Amino acid sequence: MRRIPQPPPEIRSGDSSDDYEDPDQVYSKPQSVNMADRDVFLPVPGLGKERYDSLCSDDELLDDDNEPISSHRSSWQDYGLSTLQGSVYLPVRGRVLAPPPRDGPSPEPCPVLKIGWLDKNPTQGSLYYQRRWVKLDVDYLRYFDNDKEVYSKRIIPTAAITGVTNVGEQKFEVVTANRTFLFKAESDSERNEWVAVLQNFTRGRQEGSREMTSLVPPSFLTPGSPLTPEQQGYLELRGLRSKLYTVVSGDKVFLYKNMEDYRLGIGITSIDMNVGNVKVTDRRSFDLTTPYRIFSFLADSEQHKEQWVEAMRDAIGEALSNSEVANQIWAEPSNSCCADCGADKPEWAAINLCVVVCKRCAGEHRGLGPSISKVRSLKMDRKVWTEELIQVFLLLGNERLNRFWAANIPPSEALSPTSCSEDRRRFISSKYRQGKYRKYHPLYGNQRELNNALCINVQCSDVLETLCLVFCGADVNCSTGQADCPSPLSLALSHNQKLQAQFLSHNLNTELPRSEVTGVMEPQHYSPQHPVTHNGFLFKTASMVRPITERKAREEFSRRWCMLNDGNFSYYESDKTSTPNGALKSTEIVCLSVNTPERHGYDHTFELYSDSERLYLFGTDDQDSHKEWVKSITKMFIPSNAEALLRLSFERIGRLKYKDGLNLQSPRVGWFALVGSSLHAYLEDSEEEEEIHLRKLQELSIQQENEVLVLVERGRTLYIEGERKLDFQGWCVGIQKAAGSAGDSLSQQQLTETDIPVVVDRCIDYITQCGLTSEGIYRKSGVNSRVAGLCEAFRRDARSVRLKEGEHQVDDVSNTLKRFFRESEEGLFTTQAASAWLSTPVVPEESNKISQYQLLLSRLPRVNKATLRALVNHLYCVQRFAELNQMNLHNLAIVFGPTLFQTDGKDYTAGRVVEELIEHYTDVFEVDEQQLKRQLDEITVIIKVREKLNLNSSVPASGSAGDFICTVYLEEKKETAEQHVKIPGSMTAAELTCEILDRRKIQVREKDYWSCWEVSQKEETERPLHHLERVLPILHSLGTDSHLLVKKHLAMEAILVYLASKVDVSKHGMVKFREERSILGLGLNTGSFHDRYFILNTVSLRMYKEVRSNRPEREWQVKNLMVYLGIKKKLRPPTCWGLTVIYKSEKQEKPEKQQWYLCCDTQTEMREWYSTFLTIQYDGNVWPADAVQTRVTRALPVDTRHGNVALIPLRGSENEMRNSVAAFTADPLGGRDQQL
């Protein structure tokens, strides 16, 4: 055990024995605590004995009970070594001297209410007061050795403080349930300040907390805090003689002297885990490292150590991914923009002003001081965010608050997210310190009325009004005149207005805005918003419960007087009748759809859908009246945050439930508008309008049983749910129509991200891969019926067409591309501009000619421009390999001229244009030469590989046209381990493995489990292909960051042994589960791993919240799961024994993809789960049984091989497994020695 170093040169008077000492601090800063500079305080005479006891109970030695030392300490000369020996030093094993990194505008995530030096009462037996740096924030009263120290000597939850009283000169007591702390300030005024702020702060809390403090852990002491300790118990902290009671709770670790203290809530210090790192150092020991200190813990047993390490790692995960509160607060849409500057996703809040602000504005808020703005982080200050406080923020919201705080902002003073700090400071000070922009309450200036109004208002639920009153001068601490509820806070509580109480409690000592504006303030009055009103005659059919499929004739409509008023849309028999025939409240309307003109008997019609599944059709012949009605009705039922949708000329607008990457559990409400081929949306968690280009979707499908519309975009999947059948059906039809090709022109096609029709992109891609060496490419014709079939398939749904070598022929594809251009409406150069293009070849000067082409290019529509560029690039590449394919510039021009200009080919001018475009490709399109060179190099590699294969192959070159060539690595991904293999459609993983091993002449030993692996570098996962799995489909599904690798399956032996020992194929147990949740578009991961109970049987995998849960939270069909080894490190899996699971729904027409993670405690656990998956998915056929035969068959010619490789003993130590699972990049596996 560590001993305390030799005594320091001088000791502060009365070094506390139970306090934590940092020898470094003491030694390196002797001057700061020089006794000579300071007064020595003697115990206060006249204090009763009893008080002494309670005072001193705080300062018992940690190991008082069995150390005789304590008896010596009554002598006050004895504060030297003996005191130190009794002290608890936080041992220092590493220290960061630079200022600690912190995430936040200031190093204090939780703003300090009061801070300063105080003297604390002497230790038992000691005569000296101790100088302590004392900090009070919302959650804790803490004291430290000095003002530089990060870890306190004492931490007292403010909720545990039951009283604060003046005692004698300059002194005051802080009373908790059974301990009293005595402090002495430098002066009476300083003392009074401390007492005032403490009293103010703890007022109103004392009743409830008195009984709480005795049994509840500190995290509970903050009322409403949902935290429970994840791990607690005694741990040895190296350097200390006795164990500390340690509690891991939420994102913090708390240290207590003992369990008793823990029960009382009085701790030594807390460690914020957002800066923590946990490292196992030995069998029973581990380090918790922070930038300020290393805590070396020693657990009772290895098993305990693992539990602690896990709990602390969880706490780190918790701290790092603590966006729960933020997500809750942002659920109110206006809270997802900074209340001051409008910046996106503000992560801070002023909890007394009730505004959510960004980091930069939070810094300025902090500058105002906590008496004006109490700044807290949504992510770090987790404990302040009680359910009530969150409710207050949801109830109010930045937008409503700014109607008060920012009612009168001159545009010149408004902030933007990019404003400089000086502007911010000025603005925020004006806004909150002076209240310059606020909306004055009608009672402003009349103190008595304001107070009265406050007392009345806190009894109802209108917190906003309370806020307006308070910040217009009502006194939060005014007298209510009622004995039982003397303050507005107690009044609110007695009326069970928890949110009011929450607001008031944060403003008990708030300094109110003091406007520096002089002169008489004109009281301003509330101006009610002008409600939408509109009326007139419309023609209406009877309401329906089914979609309208047939044309409604004029006779089916009846003339009705319609009125829009007070959020109601009602229709009357005539303008004389006073009782409506029917009415719809704005909240009942869920969708409005505008029909194309002349669809029904009346020229202009629209449909209204109600949430009770009824459809109302209205019509008029007057286009303007129609427009006006649509505008007015939508304005009435679309909420203000989605108002921007109203400017669009939509076909359909309304509310739908949706789920997306952020939240797949419970659907949220979004507001959508369908405009042409775009779906505009205001989703619940973002205030920004989003536009989804439906023709650029990667996938679109309807999951019929759930009535869910699935839209897969790059980087995210949106699930739109059919909450109601009727309007959802309309949406589906509309969206599907909008997502398909709308006609034969280029821009009406389904497009890629870069605005190229999918058909063009797919064909060019295919020819580049497989057709560049094909003689006469683009000149030879394909098989007409096949070309027609392909064209039709692309026209129907280009997204779903996958061109595959072996399935499709080069000449069919090339002719499909040509046919597409020839038949496209308007052509690539557009009808209008075609003649200008055709006249360019005669432009004499070459540079003029190029400029002319560039000019014409710039005038082309976006899609045509992108397509022309892609096509000419492709043709440029084709002719660069003319030696192989015989298609030089001229030959290509002859083919493509008439095709692109849609001419008969008699006149060569069209060919000239194409020829010149290819010839001057780099100039006309201003191509980056480097990039072009790279592209050509890549193509050269492809061609070489194909050549090599054709030479090596016993199969004649012509026969290989349908094969796909791919690169497979042996053992690790590096150039020297590269093998180019031709993959016929029938090739299995086992066959591929054999081929690679054969080529490298690797001898397969007994029990060598060679397998072919699919490795994803991005996901940091790998998966051994099953030996019977076909390679080609896998290749087609691989992303660019994935590759195939042949290496040994080190765990296979263990897997086989495990499976052989199993009676039935099922498994159940606790696993840590985490879902892929990525924040929209940002790709940021949130969420963390949680314990779940899983049951895996031959049919399904079920997940339960707990062992005892009756119903599974989730259930998946096993056959739809793809299980990968490993979890990417970025997700901070709690152990390295993780699996990444991809779920794909089985049916092609409605694919759905989810990704989630399972993390096991041990390697064995993980292996067992993995083995069980394998055996279920392959019906027990995990590895070929006839290994011997396999080796025999390997000697046979390539084409007849069907068997597999043989077995060797398992070599996988835990370490190797770890490497293979978690980090193939770092260590591509042991066992290279004998094979390469």
Ligand SMILES: [Zn+2]
């Ligand atoms: Zn801001």
